[in-house]
Amino acid sequence: MAISQQIQANFEARGAVVGEAGRVRFVGQEGADDQVGVEAVLEEGLGWVARSPRETLTIAGDDAIPWLQGLVTSDLMGLVEEGRGQRTTWVSHTGRFVGEARLMHFPEMLLVDLEPGTLAGGLMSHLRRHIILEKVTLNDRSAETFVLGLYGRGAAQVLGQSGTWAHRMAPGSLTMFGGTWGQIAGCGVVVQRVPWSPEEAYELRLDPAEVLKVMAAVEEVVGRRLSMCGEAGFERLRLTAGVPRFGVELHEKVIPLEAGFEDAIAYDKGCYLGQEIIARLDTRGTPAKMLRGVRLKASRAPEVGAKVEALIDGTWSQKGELVSVARDGGGALYRGLVFMKRGAYEVGQTIRIGELEGELEALLSLPGA
Template sequence: MTSKETEVWRGAEVVMHWGDPEAEYQGIRSGVVLVDRDERETWVATGQDVVKLIQGLVTGNVFTLAAEGAGMMTTAVNVKGRFVTDLRLLHILDILILDLEPGQTAAGAVSHFKNHVITEDAKFHDRRSSTARLGVFGPGAAEALEAAGRFSVRLENLAPFHGTSGRIGADGVVVQATPITGGAGFELYVPRESKERIERVLLRSSGMIRAGHLAMERARIEAGIPRFGVEMDEKIIPLEADMNYAIAYDKGCYLGQEVIARLDTRGVPAKLLRRLVIEGQQAPALDSEILHDGKVVGEVRSVAQTGDGAWVAMGYLKRDHNEPGMQVEIGELRAVVAPLSA
């Protein structure tokens, strides 16, 4: 029997593990796992002006989401170019879904968007009570979902953050490709009343096991994929987190664009988020200072153990000290600077 352990993380209850975090991690890397993702916030944006409104408040080009199933990862920034949040958007079934990290309702993205509605026909609807969230991750994720359900397009053909609709058993679902662990992954939006039934169907297919937050975070950090609320916060500019893929430099004006554009064309960020490959078998402590030639040049934001027993971290390094291949120190440990993607 599995032993579920839960904790409150960023104000939301999450399943930390189901009794064997190591097996859960191995499932993400070499098999297929089912993850409870109910901590994430699901909102729907409607109204004739809502696309234009969001276009002026995020760094990505929302106009590229005209096709059914189109999606993206993007960011919202303030007038100083610093994060309000990151978010995933998905145009599906004639609605626009906003997928947010926990804690974004009152002071985060939803409040940010609502505060910019003046006379526009734009509304934001909280779907957390009616929509449950599940995730399926691992090399066998697409095959397992295809075996359990029927979808409008082949899941293996979905581009990152694009989606489709379908059915698992008698229940309608929406699926979005979310490669957030360095491998294949999909997030499901399912009717709240159907969640347990869908879980049972999925767990009967393809040797799928349950996995929790600890295994997911380990895989994510190992892969060098930053997350808002961990490596990124309201003091960071998206360019400092190397999130160029979430920025459309050729779109029209949006809040914070001047700062983003100035950094891109004229300047170099004061710091950059990097992976740190630790030498030896000891883990550095979170928030540790990163040094080069005895001078503090950065700080550690996250740490994880790789599948082969080594340790990696993500941290911000100041300008002139973040080139891949540079050697730095974290306490008594030595580390090599590497790009974010593993």
């Protein structure tokens, strides 16, 4: 989604370099990999994270819930109350990812947050193919929805003071993936709590024409103009938090259980597409590979795709691959995610990537999910 000249000018005044399709790739010096922007956000404790372009899908209709219940791994009965949210996945008949999303129960519909390219990459056709006689309406709202993150300590309090919320839940009371809606400076805003940062993280969905007005109102409450980070800065935050992302670590060759998506899988609900494979893997209890976090001390980042060795019985053995990496906040630390083979993915396992040694860490456990 292209952004307006006014938004681009505002972002550039904050040090952003706006690239193709409105993606903010660098903040600070161009080529600095968002270093200046993300460190400003971390240092100041609160800041904007440029999240557009994103994909926003709404699912409505009398049969929406029972229809979708047969296609996703999570139990949608957990969304019976307006404002409730959850992470979910769509899988193929072989149990591999077709898509993953954050769902939220908005009045009379489900609001679905997706990574860019997910719908065109196969999810929309997957969903439409499974509508037979059901009364279900799918509406791609991506082009008319701007997504902006407010991450950091006190984000919920600032949002609570900036707006009036029609839903009974204020931002500060939201469980993970839960949401609320209301107005900031007279502009309609939907807020959802997300796990993309070690600190508080909320994402705002709003009309592109009202972005700057909402930002100004929030900053008036804060008392200063907030720093911003872009795509690379977001990657640093979410890897520090240990959260995998569809299209990066998650794809058509990965089963949700291999990526720590236990919170997105309901083992006691009725049948859904791909259930047999996931249930069999859960019963067996030993996936062929698992996604794990790793923290490395180094002067420069190892390359994505680098082989990972595990120290087993005093011997180094190739057991995995680095799938993503980014600088951690401060010092010479790097955070990454690695896929490790069976027998070498226990948390605490000593590993090395080239000459860099580290220990495997668990992925983020999602509080309030």
